[in-house]
Amino acid sequence: MDKIRLLLTVITIVIVVIPIVGILLAYRDNLLGLFVPPMITEIAVDLLGGDGDNAYGLEPPTIVGEPQYDEASHTFAVTFQYKNSFPVDITIKSLSGNIECDRDRFPLGNTSLSKPVSIDAGETGTLTVFGTWTEEAIDHFENEHEHEEFVDVFLVDFAVDFSGIQIQFDQSQMKQTIQVPNPAY
Amino acid sequence: MNSILTKFNWFGLAGGATTILLIVVSLVYPWWQLTVGDALFTVNASPVNMNMGFLDTSFTIPFIWALNIIGILTLLASGIAMLIYSIIPRKSYSKRLLGFGYKKPLFAVLFFTIGLVVATVICQVVLSLNIPLMGSTTSTLPIPFVSGITLTFLLSAGFQWPFWLAIVAAGLCIAARLYHGKAVAAPSV
Numbered sequence: 001m002d003k004i005r006l007l008l009t010v011i012t013i014v015i016v017v018i019p020i021v022g023i024l025l026a027y028r029d030n031l032l033g034l035f036v037p038p039m040i041t042e043i044a045v046d047l048l049g050g051d052g053d054n055a056y057g058l059e060p061p062t063i064v065g066e067p068q069y070d071e072a073s074h075t076f077a078v079t080f081q082y083k084n085s086f087p088v089d090i091t092i093k094s095l096s097g098n099i100e101c102d103r104d105r106f107p108l109g110n111t112s113l114s115k116p117v118s119i120d121a122g123e124t125g126t127l128t129v130f131g132t133w134t135e136e137a138i139d140h141f142e143n144e145h146e147h148e149e150f151v152d153v154f155l156v157d158f159a160v161d162f163s164g165i166q167i168q169f170d171q172s173q174m175k176q177t178i179q180v181p182n183p184a185y
Numbered sequence: 186m187n188s189i190l191t192k193f194n195w196f197g198l199a200g201g202a203t204t205i206l207l208i209v210v211s212l213v214y215p216w217w218q219l220t221v222g223d224a225l226f227t228v229n230a231s232p233v234n235m236n237m238g239f240l241d242t243s244f245t246i247p248f249i250w251a252l253n254i255i256g257i258l259t260l261l262a263s264g265i266a267m268l269i270y271s272i273i274p275r276k277s278y279s280k281r282l283l284g285f286g287y288k289k290p291l292f293a294v295l296f297f298t299i300g301l302v303v304a305t306v307i308c309q310v311v312l313s314l315n316i317p318l319m320g321s322t323t324s325t326l327p328i329p330f331v332s333g334i335t336l337t338f339l340l341s342a343g344f345q346w347p348f349w350l351a352i353v354a355a356g357l358c359i360a361a362r363l364y365h366g367k368a369v370a371a372p373s374v
Contacts, residue, residue, distance in 0.1 A: 164222030
C-alpha cells in the first residue's frame with residue numbers, strides 16, 4: 001500500500017514539475033517570452049500603427065473628390081476611400097461624424113454611412129457618406145460666409161464601426177479639412 | 186446480476202470515463218469563450234487547452250501551455266485512477282487510488298473558475314477593461330494604448346458545454362467517493 005502511495009506521489013510531482021521545468025529550460029534565454037509570445041508584441045505594434053508593410057490599418061479614411069450638395073433637401077454626399085490593410089475581409093457597418101465650420105468651430109450637421117460596405121483584405125473600398133445641414137448651419141452660412149463659394153469644414157467625433165469594433169478618431173487624427181459648397185452662396 | 190452491480194463502483198467508472206472524455210472534448214472545444222466584436226479577437230480557455238485568436242492568427246502563451254499540459258496529465262491520471270479503482274474497489278490499495286483521483290476534476294473546475302474571476306478582475310484593475318464572465322458588455326480600450334484613437338467594442342463571453350461536462354465529471358467522482366463505503370460493504374459474490 002505504501003508503494004502505491006509513493007507511486008501516486010511521484011506521479012503527482014512528475015506531472016507538475018516536468019512541464020514547468022521543460023518550459024523554463026526552453027525559454028531560459030527569454031523569460032519574458034514565457035508570458036508574452038512574440039506574436040502578441042507584433043500584433044500590438046501593428047495595431048498601434050507600427051512600421052512595415054504588415055501594419056494593420058487604423059488609419060482614417062481619405063476624402064475623394066468634391067462633396068455633392070442637393071440644395072432642395074439641404075443634404076450633401078461625401079465620398080471616402082478606405083484601405084483595408086487587415087489580412088481579413090471586413091464589413092464597415094456604420095460611419096458617422098459631426099461637421100463643424102473650420103474657421104468658427106460652429107456645428108453644421110452630422111453624417112452617416114449610406115449603407116454597410118464590405119472591403120476585401122488588402123483592397124480599398126469606397127464609402128459614400130450622407131449628411132444634412134441643420135437650420136442653424138444654413139443661417140451660419142448665410143450670415144458668416146455669404147461671399148464664399150466654398151467653406152472649409154472638418155469632421156469631429158468621427159467613428160467607424162467595422163466587424164463589431166467601433167473606432168473613434170479624435171481631432172489629432174482628423175486634420176484633413178473638407179471644402180464644401182456654400183448652400184447660401 | 187446483483188454481483189455485477191455490487192462488484193464495481195459504477196459512479197467511479199462513469200466519473201473516470203467522463204473525465205477522460207472531458208480531456209478529449211476540451212482539446213477541441215473550450216470551457217469558456219470570449220469574443221470581441223464579430224469574432225475579431227477570441228479567447229478559448231480551458232484547463233487543458235487555452236488559445237487566443239486575432240483575425241486569422243491563433244496563438245498561445247507558453248507558460249499557460251505548460252499549465253495546460255499539467256491539466257491534461259492531471260485529469261488523465263485522475264481518470265485512469267478512477268477507472269482502475271472502480272473495477273477493483275475492494276483491494277487494499279483501492280482507496281488510495283480513489284483518494285488520488287476523485288478530487289482532481291473538482292479542483293480543475295474550481296481553479297479554472299477562480300482563475301477566470303481573478304483574470305477578469307486584473308483586466309478591470311490594470312487595463313480598465315470590463316470583461317464579463319457570462320453575457321455581453323461594451324468596453325472602451327484605455328486611451329494610452331492608442332493615441333488619438335478610441336476603440337469601443339462588444340465583449341461577449343460564456344461558459345461552453347464542456348464546462349458543464351466537467352461539473353458532471355466532478356459530481357460523478359464525488360459520488361464515487363460517497364458510494365465507496367457501500368461498494369466495500371457489499372458482500373463479495
